Amino acid sequence: MKIRVRIPPSPTGEPHIGTAYVALFNYAFAKKESGVFILRIEDTDRSRLVADSEKKIIESLKWLGLVWDEGPYRQSERLPLYKKAAEELIESKNAYYCNCTPERLSKLREELQKKKEMPRYDKKCFYSPPKKGPFVVRLRVPEKGDTSFEDIIRGKIVFKNKDIDDAVILKSDGWPTYHLASVVDDADMRISHVIRAEEWLSSTPKHVLIYEGLGKKLPLFAHLPLLRNPDRSKISKRKNPISLLWYKNQGFLPQAMLNYLALMGWSHPEGKEIFDLNDFIEHFDLKRIDPTGPVFDIVKLEWMNGEYIRKMSNDELAKRLTDFTHVKSKNIANVLPLIKERIKKLSEFDELTGYFFKDVIEIEKEIIVQKGKSVNETKKVLVEISEVLNEIDWNKTTIETSIKEYQANIGWSNTDLFQTIRATTTGKRSAPPLFDTLEMLGKKKTASRIKKAVSLLS
RNA sequence: GGCGCUAUCGUCUAGAGGUCUAGGACACGUGGUUCUCAGCCACGAAACCGGGGUUCGAAUCCCCGUAGCGUCACCA
Numbered sequence: 001m002k003i004r005v006r007i008p009p010s011p012t013g014e015p016h017i018g019t020a021y022v023a024l025f026n027y028a029f030a031k032k033e034s035g036v037f038i039l040r041i042e043d044t045d046r047s048r049l050v051a052d053s054e055k056k057i058i059e060s061l062k063w064l065g066l067v068w069d070e071g072p073y074r075q076s077e078r079l080p081l082y083k084k085a086a087e088e089l090i091e092s093k094n095a096y097y098c099n100c101t102p103e104r105l106s107k108l109r110e111e112l113q114k115k116k117e118m119p120r121y122d123k124k125c126f127y128s129p130p131k132k133g134p135f136v137v138r139l140r141v142p143e144k145g146d147t148s149f150e151d152i153i154r155g156k157i158v159f160k161n162k163d164i165d166d167a168v169i170l171k172s173d174g175w176p177t178y179h180l181a182s183v184v185d186d187a188d189m190r191i192s193h194v195i196r197a198e199e200w201l202s203s204t205p206k207h208v209l210i211y212e213g214l215g216k217k218l219p220l221f222a223h224l225p226l227l228r229n230p231d232r233s234k235i236s237k238r239k240n241p242i243s244l245l246w247y248k249n250q251g252f253l254p255q256a257m258l259n260y261l262a263l264m265g266w267s268h269p270e271g272k273e274i275f276d277l278n279d280f281i282e283h284f285d286l287k288r289i290d291p292t293g294p295v296f297d298i299v300k301l302e303w304m305n306g307e308y309i310r311k312m313s314n315d316e317l318a319k320r321l322t323d324f325t326h327v328k329s330k331n332i333a334n335v336l337p338l339i340k341e342r343i344k345k346l347s348e349f350d351e352l353t354g355y356f357f358k359d360v361i362e363i364e365k366e367i368i369v370q371k372g373k374s375v376n377e378t379k380k381v382l383v384e385i386s387e388v389l390n391e392i393d394w395n396k397t398t399i400e401t402s403i404k405e406y407q408a409n410i411g412w413s414n415t416d417l418f419q420t421i422r423a424t425t426t427g428k429r430s431a432p433p434l435f436d437t438l439e440m441l442g443k444k445k446t447a448s449r450i451k452k453a454v455s456l457l458s
Numbered sequence: 459g460g461c462g463c464u465a466u467c468g469u470c471u472a473g474a475g476g477u478c479u480a481g482g483a484c485a486c487g488u489g490g491u492u493c494u495c496a497g498c499c500a501c502g503a504a505a506c507c508g509g510g511g512u513u514c515g516a517a518u519c520c521c522c523g524u525a526g527c528g529u530c531a532c533c534a
Contacts, residue, residue, distance in 0.1 A: 010534045118460040163461050171532040178534050202529040297469050300484045341497040418493035430495030
């Protein structure tokens with residue numbers, strides 16, 4: 001059997017991290033099995049449609065490198081198919097027209113809820129078919145028996161038919177709901193494996209019934225665990241960044257995103273934490289997926305991003321950095337070696353290197369004057385250091401030699417002296433090794449910053 | 459509330475009845491690395507939800523309980 005899988009994002013907002021997660025697993029499965037990976041835009045909810053959402057979804061998937069073999073298909077372009085399927089289902093008595101008003105429906109819901117029962121349609125229009133519209137079409141669920149299916153990750157799942165609702169499958173505006181559209185498309189596109197998030201598990205029996213009503217062969221199902229917020233609820237905007245564009249703009253690398261997402265519910269059989277997409281594909285196995293919903297931990301993602309940054313060549317990294325700073329690429333390349341192991345997200349570049357490029361920096365007395373040293377003493381040292389540095393040819397070695405020679409004369413500890421100079425020249429308590437920093441900064445800027453500090457201390 | 463899914467360190471996970479005094483990673487703590495931070499190295503603290511079974515033997519199998527999550531729209 002030819003393996004065919006799909007992802008069905010809905011263009012109703014920002015491209016979602018969950019979409020990337022499901023896409024990754026579908027993609028890996030397709031590649032592993034030499035199958036086909038399909039992109040299908042599920043745009044049947046006309047009221048929630050967001051104009052540039054589809055564009056952003058596509059852009060995000062491309063950014064991640066999860067490129068589809070077929071599509072994008074759009075459900076809005078396939079309306080006749082759904083209408084025909086709905087008619088077929090009505091014909092075979094697996095669906096029926098209904099004209100119940102929203103008012104009646106919500107009253108019904110209320111009553112059932114009061115009786116602590118599952119709110120579901122009472123089949124009124126099935127027993128007494130309505131004469132006039134507007135109509136919706138409802139799935140007719142048998143009142144007796146079970147509906148079951150096999151989930152690759154969770155095993156056999158059984159639902160009693162009495163617990164399944166006669167869901168609307170065709171809306172009164174003539175558009176299908178998710179249940180109908182996705183089943184019709186999956187059947188039509190010969191989808192072999194429906195790999196989707198766990199939130200769909202409880203509506204799967206409806207889908208099974210639609211397949212059966214249409215006389216189509218059932219695909220295999222695999223319900224992936226749901227990504228979670230730190231409080232274990234379904235991952236959401238309120239508690240976590242969920243937009244793929246946010247991650248892109250923060251300077252997370254696509255390789256790191258993919259690698260991290262691959263570790264959600266799945267683990268490398270050799271216990272590796274860091275592995276690339278090809279490695280993932282090679283070892284991928286749906287049966288190795290843990291059904292427990294994993295908490296999306298951005299701290300570990302940042303660690304992993306740092307790992308990828310450090311592994312990347314300087315040239316490549318400098319190139320990527322141009323999207324995150326106005327610093328000229330030549331200058332990026334120059335400072336890169338100094339911050340490469342300190343940067344976790346590309347967006348941190350300016351914060352980490354600003355003092356190299358700014359003409360003037362903010363400095364504070366408190367961080368210049370070290371504990372146990374007086375202001376006057378510190379000022380004197382800075383004046384003398386400035387004289388010492390003024391004499392030399394500017395390079396790392398001469399800077400180091402002259403500063404250490406001076407240090408021997410005054411008897412300050414490395415920490416005290418170096419931190420004084422570091423704070424004076426960078427405005428920060430922490431920065432790359434001092435001599436590298438000064439060399440990079442240049443003689444002129446070093447001198448002017450010391451001068452400024454001296455006057456601050458006066 | 460009905461239905462469904464799930465349950466190993468704070469987090470991601472390994473573990474498919476004996477090899478588990480439960481392993482790894484992130485985070486955390488301590489020490490080292492000719493100055494800070496980072497990186498790197500070493501060490502440390504940290505978990506099988508509870509109760510019953512099954513078995514010579516259970517983190518692993520079964521049942522019950524508890525908890526978490528999902529779902530119950532003319533949204534997907």
